Amino acid sequence: MEPVRVERFFLGCLAHASYMVGSENVAAVIDPQRDVDIYLEAAAARGWKIEHIIETHVHADFVSGHRELAERTGARIYLGADSGAQFPHLAVSDGDEIHFGQCSLQILQTPGHTIESICIAMRDRGLPERPAIVFTGDTLFVGDVGRPDLSPNHTPQQLAAALYRSLHEKLLTLPDDTEIYPAHGAGSLCGRNMSSESSSTIGKQRQSNYALLAKTSEEFIHLLTDNLSAAPEYFAKEVDLNRKGASSLSRLPALTPLSAEDALRLQEMGAVVVDTRPVTQFAAAHVPGSIHIALTGQYASWAARILGLGTTLILVGEDLEQVRESQLRLARVGIETVVGYLEDGIAGWVRSGNTLDSIPQVAAKDLEELLQQMPEQITVLDVRESAEAETGSIESPIHIPLGKLLSRTEKLDPEKLVVVYCRSGYRSSIATSLLRRVGFRKIANLIGGFDAWKAAGLPSAIPTGVGV
Numbered sequence: 001m002e003p004v005r006v007e008r009f010f011l012g013c014l015a016h017a018s019y020m021v022g023s024e025n026v027a028a029v030i031d032p033q034r035d036v037d038i039y040l041e042a043a044a045a046r047g048w049k050i051e052h053i054i055e056t057h058v059h060a061d062f063v064s065g066h067r068e069l070a071e072r073t074g075a076r077i078y079l080g081a082d083s084g085a086q087f088p089h090l091a092v093s094d095g096d097e098i099h100f101g102q103c104s105l106q107i108l109q110t111p112g113h114t115i116e117s118i119c120i121a122m123r124d125r126g127l128p129e130r131p132a133i134v135f136t137g138d139t140l141f142v143g144d145v146g147r148p149d150l151s152p153n154h155t156p157q158q159l160a161a162a163l164y165r166s167l168h169e170k171l172l173t174l175p176d177d178t179e180i181y182p183a184h185g186a187g188s189l190c191g192r193n194m195s196s197e198s199s200s201t202i203g204k205q206r207q208s209n210y211a212l213l214a215k216t217s218e219e220f221i222h223l224l225t226d227n228l229s230a231a232p233e234y235f236a237k238e239v240d241l242n243r244k245g246a247s248s249l250s251r252l253p254a255l256t257p258l259s260a261e262d263a264l265r266l267q268e269m270g271a272v273v274v275d276t277r278p279v280t281q282f283a284a285a286h287v288p289g290s291i292h293i294a295l296t297g298q299y300a301s302w303a304a305r306i307l308g309l310g311t312t313l314i315l316v317g318e319d320l321e322q323v324r325e326s327q328l329r330l331a332r333v334g335i336e337t338v339v340g341y342l343e344d345g346i347a348g349w350v351r352s353g354n355t356l357d358s359i360p361q362v363a364a365k366d367l368e369e370l371l372q373q374m375p376e377q378i379t380v381l382d383v384r385e386s387a388e389a390e391t392g393s394i395e396s397p398i399h400i401p402l403g404k405l406l407s408r409t410e411k412l413d414p415e416k417l418v419v420v421y422c423r424s425g426y427r428s429s430i431a432t433s434l435l436r437r438v439g440f441r442k443i444a445n446l447i448g449g450f451d452a453w454k455a456a457g458l459p460s461a462i463p464t465g466v467g468v
């Protein structure tokens, strides 16, 4: 008898984990990503038929592939009660079980992150001594818990109180050796302090997770709701899309190659050029007015936060393969407004006689010298999140998290050189492109970010108060 198998699928771009559980030719998929071929291919390779699709909640940060996967497999979709889902599904509640082969999946209703959130406790009936696994969705992460501010019908305090009960009355009653498999990892916008570890156990989280160390419900509610940064605006649209069930990805429009002239004309009509190349390439030469979001990082999340879901986009990539990958990643968060890509990239732009823009990059040692030589002429801008900035920073920066930058530019003096930094140089490059677009000419990006600053042995200050 084969043990129940669990496969994890992780999308670094969205810090999203989905799972497929298989036993005796049948499989269940939990929280599928939008492009579902990976599950169909993996299931076919193992001889599994996907019969169950479980959404731990209606997701706000990515478009789920549940509807397409159901259409292509005939599988049933399961969601917690009161999800508002508008497609055929089975609403499950506490204690409901799904059985196939040796696998038993038991539903735990765990409202808090959202009102319909569920967790799924898995047991291998052929191996009763094997520790249980619990798929925790966005209720419990490694090192964090889900944010409680995504419901228009409940206050964050109400949801945080529900989450406290769900954690303490459901998840923490499980044995300490129960493994937890959450729906997100480090960098996800569904929490704020997630670890980069992919799994943990109930026992380890009980001892180390800051949110589980809160001694009372009141303390927990404060921890979760004080200084909670606003959820990205696109989250509400994503929830609507997932309640309806997204259309199949095969209906994405074909990508059109655009000449420089066409791109310019579309730019004048309001289209935004998104440059997906690595930082150094963008910095050296790019289409004036373009926004830089490198494909190497959490590209889709940042694109949705900065551009929203409805902006007409023109992509610039290193090659066609990268442009196609960009289009797919954007579709995973519901951005389907890419009209085309710049044919032959920057080379095509230059051949047409158009001007280029560039953004200076400054090394950590050079920035330190500049700060000593002419401190009054430089603004150091920290675009990391508050929690990161609180752990250490360059001396006396202005702190504006990247997601709020465009609403706070009045804090910056356009006559001074604004040197932008983040942890590694990814977000700061996005920030430099946004500042340039709104008219800042004197800007530079710190190469390698605060990591490079520390690696160069330069002094780190602990800020007394970080702006939010």
Ligand SMILES: [Fe+2]
Pocket (backbone or CB within 6 Å): 057, 058, 059, 060, 061, 113, 138, 190
């Ligand atoms: Fe979520």
